[in-house]
Amino acid sequence: MLRVHFTADDLARVRVAAAPDPLWEIATSFQALIGADAPLLFEEWRRLVRPRVGPVHGLLAALLPPRGYFPDFLTPDLRGSFDLAHAVDTVLGTPRVRLRGDLARLAASPVRPRPLPPGTRALADGEPEALRGLGAVLHAHHRHALAPFWPRIRAQVDADRAVRARAVLEGGTDGLLAGFRPVLRWQPPVLEADYPVHRDLRLAGRGLLLQPSFFCLRRPLTLALADLTPVLVYPIQHTLGWAGGAGGTEGGAELGALIGHTRAAILEDVVTGRTTGELAERFGISGAAVSQHTGVLRRAGLLLSMRHKKYVVHTITPAGLALLDGAQASV
DSSP states (O other): OEEEEOOHHHHTTEEEOSSOOHHHHHHHHHHHHHSOOOHHHHHHHHHHHGGGOOGGGHHHHHHSOSSSOOOGGGSOOOTTOOOHHHHHHHHHTOOHHHHHHHHHHHHTOTTOSSOOOTTHHHHHTTOHHHHHHHHHHHHHHIIIIIGGGHHHHHHHHHHHHHHHHHHHHHHHHHHHHHTTTTTSEEETTEEEEOOSSOEEEEOTTSOEEEEEESSOOSSOEEOSOTTSOOEEEEEOOOOTTTTSOTTOHHHHHHHGGGOSHHHHHHHHHGGGOEEHHHHHHHHTOOHHHHHHHHHHHHHTTSEEEEEETTEEEEEEOHHHHHHHHHHHHTO
């Protein structure tokens, strides 16, 4: 059980990250890649990515076991930046004392299947060649496993943020935290979640960063050391078939059905996120008609739909934005 303890100051400093964190996605996607969980969501992605994974990923296998602790220094506070190069540089700039402490904690993990390989000793000592090797591995995994799918990953995270924004508008911070059920359970002033170990995280006025993650599964993640910037990484909703080729045959066929003012207007209107009911009211059509239109747009990869409580929120994807931008540029 994880219990996050809030003060009044902490409630005023809760925020949701603006984008997926490349380092948390590297860590969680590697664990998803070597595991077998959620086959409906990730099996197609695993099939596409595994042939690209070479021996260079052996270091990640040592640092990112499928369960249990992995080093905090792999997911540092990026201070609002989501640039991959900056993120990797931040990892490589970890002080030697942190490297040693985190890797010692990893070596002592009771669920590790085998000892750390000898090469991690050079990493713990902060040797430049070992650090450069780690940087190369992080970039390689992102290039092979994440970059080809990043627009779709980003679109799903953006859709989640639209849902969280609505929760804030309707109920403030209390509504935001209450909206994470069943993954997170808000029982003021404590946020609870299922967790492999018992952990009490006392924010003590520092606030909390809620980080949406595409590859985080079922339960949230947080850093092991209590003195680091508090962050809670939570799993988002997914759309089945997300790893399939964007703009493939099926999408191309659906694009032919997009001719018409209503769908174009709906696509433009969901840039900031709209519910089915809101779209029906704005365009003077039935909810069933809205569902038909959004279904076509969704199958074409132009919008995403996420259920939140009793309603469904529709948001635009990068492909939808590109289509709108192209239409506006031709006017």
